[in-house]
Amino acid sequence: QMQLVQSGAEVKRTGSSVKVSCKASGYTFTYSFLHWVRQAPGQALEWMGWITPLSGATNYAQKFQGRATITSDRSKSIAYMEMSSLRSEDTAMYYCARWDSSLTAFDVWGQGTMVTVSS
Amino acid sequence: QSVLTQPPSASGTPGQRVTISCSGSSSNIGSNTVNWYQQLTGTAPKLLMYNNDQRPSGVPARFSGSKSVTSASLAISGLQSEDEADYYCGAWDDSLNAWVFGGGTKLTV
Numbered sequence: 001q002m003q004l005v006q007s008g009a010e011v012k013r014t015g016s017s018v019k020v021s022c023k024a025s026g027y028t029f030t031y032s033f034l035h036w037v038r039q040a041p042g043q044a045l046e047w048m049g050w051i052t053p054l055s056g057a058t059n060y061a062q063k064f065q066g067r068a069t070i071t072s073d074r075s076k077s078i079a080y081m082e083m084s085s086l087r088s089e090d091t092a093m094y095y096c097a098r099w100d101s102s103l104t105a106f107d108v109w110g111q112g113t114m115v116t117v118s119s
Numbered sequence: 120q121s122v123l124t125q126p127p128s129a130s131g132t133p134g135q136r137v138t139i140s141c142s143g144s145s146s147n148i149g150s151n152t153v154n155w156y157q158q159l160t161g162t163a164p165k166l167l168m169y170n171n172d173q174r175p176s177g178v179p180a181r182f183s184g185s186k187s188v189t190s191a192s193l194a195i196s197g198l199q200s201e202d203e204a205d206y207y208c209g210a211w212d213d214s215l216n217a218w219v220f221g222g223g224t225k226l227t228v
Contacts, residue, residue, distance in 0.1 A: 045220040046220070047220065059216070061215075062215070095164070104170060105166050105169035106209075107166050
């Protein structure tokens, strides 16, 4: 079955960077857009951006442009989301999600990676 | 402040029918389809409804969706205790060039 498995929880200092991974299985990795969505504690979902692994093209929400970088390794079926210049407000659960073009929806989600930023 | 507006909470007793609303604008719900996600406590969101009113395989028929102009609704009939969760609506926004979500509705059964 289709599955996205993310890397483990991270604790980072303010101003540092974090890189979260998302390994896909059960479908052809290059055929689907892979998105990143975050959720601060007790807050709503917030879309960050996507990558199309086939070409490596990316698109980011304006809020994260310049600070978030989404990449992928087609040979390993892994997508990455790196966030730099971390601040306390970046403390959140980060999810990767597959976008299905026929459903036009996020149909498979990773289990989430908790990133905690403290000084 | 979320682009899509949902009531923060909803409640019902087992067997009842509840409706959760999602209000947007012409640039999102007004011109694109709406999806709904269910998030049980401590878990990742799960796709509950796509293309306004389509249920993915495995989602019970007591869940239904609808859309009218710039608003959408999720209805749950025959409410069950396992329906207690947070529910989020989502849609693409043509002006923001971004996926947007509602603030979430916490359903208590």
